[in-house]
Amino acid sequence: MRWLSLAALLFAFWLALSGHYTAMLVTAGIVSTAVCVFAAVRMRALDPEGHPIELLPRTVTYYPWLVREIASSAWGVTKIILHPALPISPCMTVVEASQKTAAGLATYANSITLTPGTITAGVDGNKFTVHALVRDGAIDLESGGMDRRVTAFEGKT
């Protein structure tokens, strides 16, 4: 079933990028989609890690929250950069991730890095080494608010 959703998405992507809907080009799109899906199946890349389509419904709540979070911390970093005294207090810390799946862990690590002011610098199992621009950013992550959000986003798997 997973291959069907991948095929549908790839074909929609082709149509969106092409913009020309002649029989020749649409056929080429169908053929390319088939080849890509076949390659993904052959490479055994078509699993919950390679194509985590079941996360799609929950992106509706998670990503808007993440975008708001990113915007507010980007504004925070902007104020630090423009501050004459450059009030930074760089910290390294280790946070524990409570996600079970590879897609969930990757989402958490990516979310930390996407949020300005924190970067995931190392991953060891479910322990992330994080570099934070200010001490508060590190403490915020250690308290695990984002971790719980990502685990909820991951769902029961």
Next chain:
Amino acid sequence: MTLVVEIASWSLILLGSFFTLVGALGLVRMPDVYTRMHAVSVIDTLGIGMTFLGLAVQAGFSLVTLKLLFLMALVFFTWPVVTHALAQACLHAGVQPQLAEDRREFGRHATDVQGEGRPSSN
């Protein structure tokens, strides 16, 4: 109508340019490689995001807007991977971050000790 669209899109593009400039300024002001990466993240998020949004408003509802959204998604998913790879490569190469505080030792236990992010002892 077109005037409103023009003002909205140019405000977004100019705001995006402002954040890109701020990121570039941060790149110069920050003391070491890790803190510089934080400065650049302002460009990748608010800078690119607002510029692209402004361009999307210019393009209206069309395939161009959809393609801009694809580009934003591409940046959104690849940028953290690149940053992570760079930070990890720096750590492996032995570039020591200038730290105000190293919480790596007790940060590890912070979540199960108190949930406050602070160790109960010491």
